[in-house]
Structures are given as C-alpha cells and as structure tokens.
Amino acid sequence: MSHAGKVAVVTGAGRNIGEAIAHRLADEGAAIAVVDLDQGRADKVVADLSGKGVSAAAFVCDVSKPEQIETTVGAIHAYFGRIDILVNNVAISDNKNILDIDLATWQRTLDITLTAPFYFAKCVAHRMVEDQTSGNIVNVSSTTGYFGRGRAIAYAAAKGGVVNLTRAMAIQLADYNIRVNSVVPNKIGSPVGKDDFDPSRPIVNLRNRAGVPDDLANAVAFLVSDQSDFIVGTDLFVDGGCSVIMPGGSG
Numbered sequence: 001m002s003h004a005g006k007v008a009v010v011t012g013a014g015r016n017i018g019e020a021i022a023h024r025l026a027d028e029g030a031a032i033a034v035v036d037l038d039q040g041r042a043d044k045v046v047a048d049l050s051g052k053g054v055s056a057a058a059f060v061c062d063v064s065k066p067e068q069i070e071t072t073v074g075a076i077h078a079y080f081g082r083i084d085i086l087v088n089n090v091a092i093s094d095n096k097n098i099l100d101i102d103l104a105t106w107q108r109t110l111d112i113t114l115t116a117p118f119y120f121a122k123c124v125a126h127r128m129v130e131d132q133t134s135g136n137i138v139n140v141s142s143t144t145g146y147f148g149r150g151r152a153i154a155y156a157a158a159k160g161g162v163v164n165l166t167r168a169m170a171i172q173l174a175d176y177n178i179r180v181n182s183v184v185p186n187k188i189g190s191p192v193g194k195d196d197f198d199p200s201r202p203i204v205n206l207r208n209r210a211g212v213p214d215d216l217a218n219a220v221a222f223l224v225s226d227q228s229d230f231i232v233g234t235d236l237f238v239d240g241g242c243s244v245i246m247p248g249g250s251g
C-alpha cells in the first residue's frame with residue numbers, strides 16, 4: 001500500500017494506538033499531522049517520524065474545544081496544503097457506573113469521544129470538498145460501542161454513537177468521493193487513558209494474545225488505501241474474534 005503524496009491527520013497520535021497509526025501511514029509515504037493535547041508526546045512522535053525522514057508536524061489541540069479543532073484543521077491545511085486522510089482516534093473513558101457518574105463526567109466523555117470525531121470530520125470534510133480531494137476518514141470505535149459494560153457508561157454510549165456516526169457520514173460524504181469507515185478494537189496494548197500494559201489483564205479471544213497497536217495500524221492503513229475502494233461505512237473489527245464468542249465460550 002502506498003500513501004505517497006498524501007497528508008494524514010491522526011488525532012491522539014501522541015502514544016499507543018494513534019502513535020502506531022501515525023508511524024504506519026508514514027512508513028507508507030504519507031506526511032503526518034500529529035494531533036494531541038500533550039505537547040511533549042506530540043513532539044516526541046514528530047521527532048521519531050522526522051528521524052525517519054518523514055514530513056511531520058505537531059499540532060497541540062484539546063479536541064473537547066470546537067474552536068481549537070477549527071484552528072487546528074486550518075493550521076494543518078495551511079502547513080501541508082491539503083488533507084487526504086483523517087483518523088479520529090482520541091477518546092477517554094469515564095470508567096464509571098450509572099449510579100456513580102456525574103453529569104460533568106458524562107458530558108466530558110461524550111464531548112471528547114463522540115462530538116470531537118464528528119466536529120473534526122466536519123472541519124476536515126469541508127477542506128476535502130473545497131479541494132476536491134478523494135479523502136478517507138476512519139473513526140476508531142470500540143467493541144464497547146456494541147456491548148454494555150460494567151466499567152463504563154458514557155464511553156459505551158459514545159462509542160455506540162461513533163459506530164452510527166460513521167454510517168451517516170459515509171452516506172453524506174459519498175457523493176464527494178470521501179470514504180468513511182470505522183475500526184473496532186478490543187484490548188489493544190494498554191487500556192484507554194493508561195500508558196502501561198498490564199500483562200495480567202484477562203484476554204478472551206480466538207488469537208489467545210493481547211492486541212498490539214500495530215494490529216490497529218494495519219487495519220487503518222488498509223481502510224485508507226485504494227485496496228479498500230469498495231469498502232464504505234463498514235465497521236472493521238480488530239478484536240481477535242472476541243466479539244463472535246458466545247458467553248460461556250466458543251466450544
């Protein structure tokens with residue numbers, strides 16, 4: 001797969017899954033806009049990419065702030081001159097139960113995990129349409145968007161929203177030659193919001209191993225390539241098959 005000459009924007013590219021996606025698209029020729037709240041993380045990823053000879057720049061942005069998204073998309077477009085690929089990767093989890101979550105935590109989780117992907121895509125899609133760019137947008141969802149979960153309530157609702165947002169975006173942007181898809185991870189590297197991988201984290205899937213960020217990066221690289229030209233509005237599960245196992249096991 002070649003992304004030579006393309007410009008890819010990866011949100012939350014400062015570590016883990018986003019970082020791996022940024023490196024993978026860069027290795028296939030794309031210039032990379034590294035978007036993250038954390039300046040230090042973003043700068044480090046840009047330094048690593050630049051060290052490989054990749055054209056990359058850091059854009060510090062809090063995606064919970066729509067005005068920062070507008071400014072960031074404008075700055076990326078001004079810097080690179082075009083945007084071909086957007087990977088909406090940032091999310092936070094509330095890690096709460098319905099009985100103990102407060103409204104502010106609910107709202108912040110939805111702002112970052114659901115509203116930000118919508119608004120980032122809206123701002124980028126405007127640029128793609130104006131430039132007549134055949135673009136690709138990938139939203140990073142989660143198996144938690146399909147199943148309830150004891151440990152998170154706002155995150156589960158937001159990720160369910162990301163799944164159907166993807167379908168609606170795919171329909172509404174199809175006439176502009178912009179393809180929209182989602183990837184659906186489960187237990188990839190460290191948990192959302194954490195830096196460290198816990199080897200004792202229970203893993204139940206058909207591959208008998210934890211997912212690694214490169215598993216997601218491979219899927220994203222495929223979905224934004226010409227090889228997936230006939231794939232639109234789909235949810236590509238990257239979960240080791242855990243979602244097909246009935247409660248009680250696969251036997």
Ligand SMILES: NC(=O)c1ccc[n+]([C@@H]2O[C@H](COP(=O)([O-])OP(=O)(O)OC[C@H]3O[C@@H](n4cnc5c(N)ncnc54)[C@H](O)[C@@H]3O)[C@@H](O)[C@H]2O)c1
Pocket residue numbers: 011012013014015016017018035036037038041061062063064088089090091092112140141142143184185186187188189190191192193194195
């Ligand atoms: N890790 C998993 O096991 C797993 C499982 C299912 C889905 N996912 C999804 O994959 C994606 C990436 O997960 P991860 O585990 O790599 O996340 P992570 O928490 O390790 O990294 C997220 C990055 O986003 C940045 N960020 C956080 N808030 C931000 C904000 N308001 N504005 C801009 N940047 C911000 C952080 O600085 C960090 O660099 C998320 O959408 C997550 O829901 C992950």
